Amino acid sequence: MENKKNSPWPGPEGLIPVTSGKSDDANVINRRYLDSLLVEMRVIDSVKPCLTTRIFGREFSSPIMMPAFSHLNKVGKNGRKPMEEYAFAAKQLRLLNWVGMEPDEEYAGIAAVDAPTVRIIKPFADHDIILEQIDFAVKHGAIAVGIDIDHIANKDGGYDVVDGHPLGPVMLADLKDYVKAARVPFVAKGVLSVNDALKARDAGCRAVLVSHHHGRIPFGIPPTAVLPRIKDALQGSGMMIFCDCGIDTGYDAYKALALGADAVAVGRGILAPLLKEGTEGVVRKIRQMNEQLSELMLYTGIKDTASFDSSIIHPSVSVQ
Numbered sequence: 001m002e003n004k005k006n007s008p009w010p011g012p013e014g015l016i017p018v019t020s021g022k023s024d025d026a027n028v029i030n031r032r033y034l035d036s037l038l039v040e041m042r043v044i045d046s047v048k049p050c051l052t053t054r055i056f057g058r059e060f061s062s063p064i065m066m067p068a069f070s071h072l073n074k075v076g077k078n079g080r081k082p083m084e085e086y087a088f089a090a091k092q093l094r095l096l097n098w099v100g101m102e103p104d105e106e107y108a109g110i111a112a113v114d115a116p117t118v119r120i121i122k123p124f125a126d127h128d129i130i131l132e133q134i135d136f137a138v139k140h141g142a143i144a145v146g147i148d149i150d151h152i153a154n155k156d157g158g159y160d161v162v163d164g165h166p167l168g169p170v171m172l173a174d175l176k177d178y179v180k181a182a183r184v185p186f187v188a189k190g191v192l193s194v195n196d197a198l199k200a201r202d203a204g205c206r207a208v209l210v211s212h213h214h215g216r217i218p219f220g221i222p223p224t225a226v227l228p229r230i231k232d233a234l235q236g237s238g239m240m241i242f243c244d245c246g247i248d249t250g251y252d253a254y255k256a257l258a259l260g261a262d263a264v265a266v267g268r269g270i271l272a273p274l275l276k277e278g279t280e281g282v283v284r285k286i287r288q289m290n291e292q293l294s295e296l297m298l299y300t301g302i303k304d305t306a307s308f309d310s311s312i313i314h315p316s317v318s319v320q
Ligand SMILES: Cc1cc2nc3c(=O)[nH]c(=O)nc-3n(C[C@H](O)[C@H](O)[C@H](O)COP(=O)(O)O)c2cc1C
Pocket: 015, 016, 017, 027, 067, 068, 069, 070, 071, 072, 099, 100, 101, 102, 120, 147, 148, 189, 211, 212, 213, 214, 215, 244, 245, 246, 247, 266, 267, 268, 269
C-alpha cells in the first residue's frame, strides 16, 4: 500500500493497494510470469466459442467474475456506491459477483442489487463474527460464502487488524465448522499451494480461489504457476477451482483458464473504470475482456469453457 503517486488507480492513499515494484513484490513477479506465457495456434476446424460457464449449478455468460472487493463505498463520490455499481454490472452481464469485507448492513445493500453473489468473510479472531456473517449472507441470498484464508499476517509479523477487528489463524478444524455452518458452497480464497488445497478439500470446501490477494505474501509464486499442480491434486474431488491476481485482459483470463481454472476473477483491473464511470465502465471493460478471451479461444480451437487445454501454453522465460 505505497507509492500513491505511482498508482494507476484513483482512490485515497492506503485504500487501494499499489505494487511497490521491488523484487519481493508478488504482483510484479505475477505480471512478468503471465506475460511470459505464450500460446500456440490451432485454427483448422476452429469455430467461434461459447463462453457460457456453470458455477455452483448456475449458468453465467462468461467465466470472468467480479472481484471480492471491499471498502470502496468510502471512495464513492456524490452518493455513489462502487460496491453496488459493480454488482449492477455483474447482473447486467450475467456474471458471478463477489463481495469482500463489508459490514452486514453494507452487504445487505449490495445483495439487494440481486446479482448472484459469493460473500467472502475475513478470518476474524472472533469466530462468532464469522459465523454471524455467514448466517447473514446466506439469509440474504449468497449463493456461496468463504474466507480469505490468506489475510492473516501483518507487516509486523503478527496477525493483521482491519477496521479495528483483530484477525486470527485459520485452523483446519475451524474451516470444517464454517463449512458445516454455511449450508451453501464454501470457498477457501487465497490458496497458493497443493498443501492448502488438500486441506480445503478435507474441510469440505466446494471451491478454492487460487490467489495471493494482490501480492500479500512477499515473493509469492504466481497463482497461474501453481494452478496446474492444484488442479491435479484436486482431480476427482468435484471442487471448483477459481483464480485471480493480475487478470486484466481476456488474454490473462485465457491463460488462467487453460492452466486449470474453471473461472477467473478480475481485480484492480476494473478499478479505474469502476471509480471513474461506475457500472457502465465495468460493463465496457468486461465486454472487451470477453472479446479478447473469445479471440484467443478461436485462434486455439477451444470451442467452449469446458474444453481448455494446458498444452496450448508454452512458458517462454523462467522467473526463477
Ligand atoms: C480495494 C480492494 C479491496 C479488497 N478487499 C478484499 C476483501 O475484503 N476480501 C478479499 O478476499 N479480497 C479483497 N481484495 C482482493 C481481491 O479480491 C483480489 O484477490 C485481488 O485484488 C486480485 O489481485 P489483482 O488486483 O492483482 O487482480 C481487495 C482488493 C482491492 C483492490
